[in-house]
Amino acid sequence: MSTLSTLRTPQPGTNRALRRRRIRQNWGQPWLYLPLAGALLLMIAPFLWMLSGSFKPEADIRRVPPVLIPTAPTTANYGELFSTLDFTSMFANSVIVALAVTAGNLIFCSMLGYALAKLEFRGQRAVFLLVMGTLMIPGLVTFVPLYVLVANMQLTGSLLGLILPFLATPFGVFLMRQFISTLPDELIDAARVDGCRELAIFAKIILPLTKPALATLGIITFLGSWNNFLWPLVVAQNESQYTLPVGLALASSGQSFTRFGILLAGAMVVLLPVMIVFLLFQRQFVAGIATTGLK
Amino acid sequence: MTSMSTKTLPERGGTHEQGTAGSERSAGRRHSGLRSAARGRQARAAWALAAPFLALFLAFMLLPVVWSLLMGLTDTKSADLRTPLNVSFVGLDNYVRLFEDPQFFTALRNTAVFVLVALPLTLAAGLAAAVALDRGIRRFRAVFRVGFYLPVITSIVAVAVVWKTLLEPRAGLANLVLGWFGIDGPAWLADTRFALPVMIVMAVWRNLGTVMIIMLAGLQSVPQSLMEAAELDGAGPWQRFWRVTFPLLRPALLLTAVTTGIGYLQFFDEPFVMTDGGPLDSTLSATLYAYKQFGNGNYEMASAAGYVIFVLIVALTVLQFRVLRDKD
Numbered sequence: 001m002s003t004l005s006t007l008r009t010p011q012p013g014t015n016r017a018l019r020r021r022r023i024r025q026n027w028g029q030p031w032l033y034l035p036l037a038g039a040l041l042l043m044i045a046p047f048l049w050m051l052s053g054s055f056k057p058e059a060d061i062r063r064v065p066p067v068l069i070p071t072a073p074t075t076a077n078y079g080e081l082f083s084t085l086d087f088t089s090m091f092a093n094s095v096i097v098a099l100a101v102t103a104g105n106l107i108f109c110s111m112l113g114y115a116l117a118k119l120e121f122r123g124q125r126a127v128f129l130l131v132m133g134t135l136m137i138p139g140l141v142t143f144v145p146l147y148v149l150v151a152n153m154q155l156t157g158s159l160l161g162l163i164l165p166f167l168a169t170p171f172g173v174f175l176m177r178q179f180i181s182t183l184p185d186e187l188i189d190a191a192r193v194d195g196c197r198e199l200a201i202f203a204k205i206i207l208p209l210t211k212p213a214l215a216t217l218g219i220i221t222f223l224g225s226w227n228n229f230l231w232p233l234v235v236a237q238n239e240s241q242y243t244l245p246v247g248l249a250l251a252s253s254g255q256s257f258t259r260f261g262i263l264l265a266g267a268m269v270v271l272l273p274v275m276i277v278f279l280l281f282q283r284q285f286v287a288g289i290a291t292t293g294l295k
Numbered sequence: 296m297t298s299m300s301t302k303t304l305p306e307r308g309g310t311h312e313q314g315t316a317g318s319e320r321s322a323g324r325r326h327s328g329l330r331s332a333a334r335g336r337q338a339r340a341a342w343a344l345a346a347p348f349l350a351l352f353l354a355f356m357l358l359p360v361v362w363s364l365l366m367g368l369t370d371t372k373s374a375d376l377r378t379p380l381n382v383s384f385v386g387l388d389n390y391v392r393l394f395e396d397p398q399f400f401t402a403l404r405n406t407a408v409f410v411l412v413a414l415p416l417t418l419a420a421g422l423a424a425a426v427a428l429d430r431g432i433r434r435f436r437a438v439f440r441v442g443f444y445l446p447v448i449t450s451i452v453a454v455a456v457v458w459k460t461l462l463e464p465r466a467g468l469a470n471l472v473l474g475w476f477g478i479d480g481p482a483w484l485a486d487t488r489f490a491l492p493v494m495i496v497m498a499v500w501r502n503l504g505t506v507m508i509i510m511l512a513g514l515q516s517v518p519q520s521l522m523e524a525a526e527l528d529g530a531g532p533w534q535r536f537w538r539v540t541f542p543l544l545r546p547a548l549l550l551t552a553v554t555t556g557i558g559y560l561q562f563f564d565e566p567f568v569m570t571d572g573g574p575l576d577s578t579l580s581a582t583l584y585a586y587k588q589f590g591n592g593n594y595e596m597a598s599a600a601g602y603v604i605f606v607l608i609v610a611l612t613v614l615q616f617r618v619l620r621d622k623d
Binding site: 025026027028029032033036039040042043044045046047049050053061062063064065066068104107108109111112114115116119120121122124127130131134136137138139140141142143144145146147148149164165167168170173192198199202223226227229230233234244245246248249252253260263264266267270271274275278279282286289290291 | 333334336337338339340341342343344345347348349351352354355356357358359360362363366424427428430431432433434437438439440441442443444445446448449450451452453454455456457458459460461463465466467468470471474500505508509511512557560561563564567568571582585586589594597598600601602604605608609612
């Protein structure tokens with residue numbers, strides 16, 4: 001930030017100025033650390049509360065004023081969660097739905113994204129405008145007829161009803177098209193000259209090169225599906241189809257609120273898997289989000 | 296399933312034939328036969344790649360969008376679910392009923408307050424965090440970044456449950472901390488004055504990380520030479536930010552403002568989990584209103600409300616483009 005001043009040779013007797021400069025180079029603005037640390041504590045306080053509450057015995061939960069560190073940590077809340085609320089099947093449902101939706105989006109969006117970015121065909125512009133035009137349409141506008149549709153297809157009793165409407169989303173096409181159009185055309189032309197068939201070009205040349213974009217889309221789609229609430233709430237008819245957010249939300253309404261050790265344990269089960277994945281891959285994760293935002 | 300695919304597939308097939316034949320014909324006039332055959336192959340491949348997406352898209356996006364519009368104009372309530380076409384058109388009656396319902400107005404007002412307060416706060420907090428991390432911090436930057444971004448990846452439902460217990464008047468963390476300072480905390484979610492503001496704070500808490508990450512990437516792409524040039528020209532830090540940095544961040548800020556705004560206008564999970572719209576409808580959002588109409592079997596009202604929200608989303612987006620677009 002101050003290249004001019006660092007170039008100057010330090011005069012004897014300006015040790016303090018020098019030291020201050022060195023601190024600045026190592027730390028930036030030292031006075032900012034305290035407020036930022038305070039903000040950081042506020043940001044993670046709900047998570048700490050959740051962690052502590054999920055291990056609290058019933059006696060601690062009812063204690064007024066509350067205690068932050070459980071007096072006798074227990075895993076009873078987790079046990080009850082899985083035995084009475086059937087969180088095992090909800091967890092499985094969430095995983096199945098999120099994986100299926102992610103796979104569908106990776107496949108279908110990259111296919112259309114490639115066609116829109118690199119192939120010439122009649123109606124290309126119309127298809128592009130049609131798909132992009134629906135990016136802004138909220139799920140709320142479609143959920144009533146979608147419900148009637150899925151009910152008439154007799155899918156309200158199966159996980160397929162949770163998966164089908166989300167297999168192909170406009171956002172994914174947008175992302176893949178943006179990325180694939182940055183790949184060089186020469187690559188495709190060269191493959192054509194070598195006699196490579198059109199669909200093989202996509203599968204063997206384009207797909208391997210789009211891994212970064214596929215990773216970003218995969219992360220975003222998986223998270224979106226894992227956290228999705230309104231649609232599973234509308235469609236799920238019985239407990240065997242509940243996803244984690246639906247099960248947790250319905251458990252938290254009504255009587256069980258007083259048992260919030262169980263609810264906090266439930267929140268842990270919903271949040272922990274994605275938090276662990278995020279912490280492990282946060283570099284790639286953040287890079288992906290940042291680049292989507294800048295395009 | 297079968298009825299859907301037989302309905303959409305022929306349409307798609309139709310366009311396919313037309314597309315291929317058309318491009319071959321027009322290309323044939325201008326180029327050699329070899330070239331036009333290549334074009335035809337390319338078009339066929341393109342449609343083959345587009346077909347699965349378009350089939351799903353027509354069935355689960357386009358059809359419902361149009362159907363929903365029609366539903367809002369009919370007396371769907373009297374019809375059986377299995378015979379959705381057995382209805383009569385009632386024009387704008389449902390919309391008239393919607394706007395005559397004081398509860399819908401309450402829902403719209405709550406949604407407006409939520410968006411108009413939470414959106415600028417989220418953008419400002421995210422931007423402030425990004426600038427602080429970019430310029431002020433050298434050590435532990437990753438720790439701060441991860442901590443600030445963590446809430447973004449979480450499920451709103453799970454977070455809402457956690458906050459609900461956090462705000463519990465007697466056994467919750469919020470009032471425990473206030474108690475340390477001698478403040479007697481309110482019954483947050485049961486108090487009409489605090490329930491909506493609490494959800495605004497929650498929304499800012501959960502979403503500022505998105506703005507921060509995208510702004511951080513933007514800040515790092517601001518050329519250092521530009522900043523030094525501005526500094527040599529005598530621009531102070533404040534001027535440097537507004538004159539040099541901010542204009543460069545504008546496109547990224549517009550994008551986050553639009554996407555966050557669209558999400559905020561559909562504000563649903565928090566009031567559903569935490570208050571069910573209460574107390575006294577003080578957290579009833581437009582989406583929650585639509586959901587409740589749906590739950591009562593008033594599909595036509597839910598569809599109409601959905602379209603009102605859609606119009607609001609378009610209006611907000613247009614407004615944001617006007618305000619934040621590059622002015623050059």
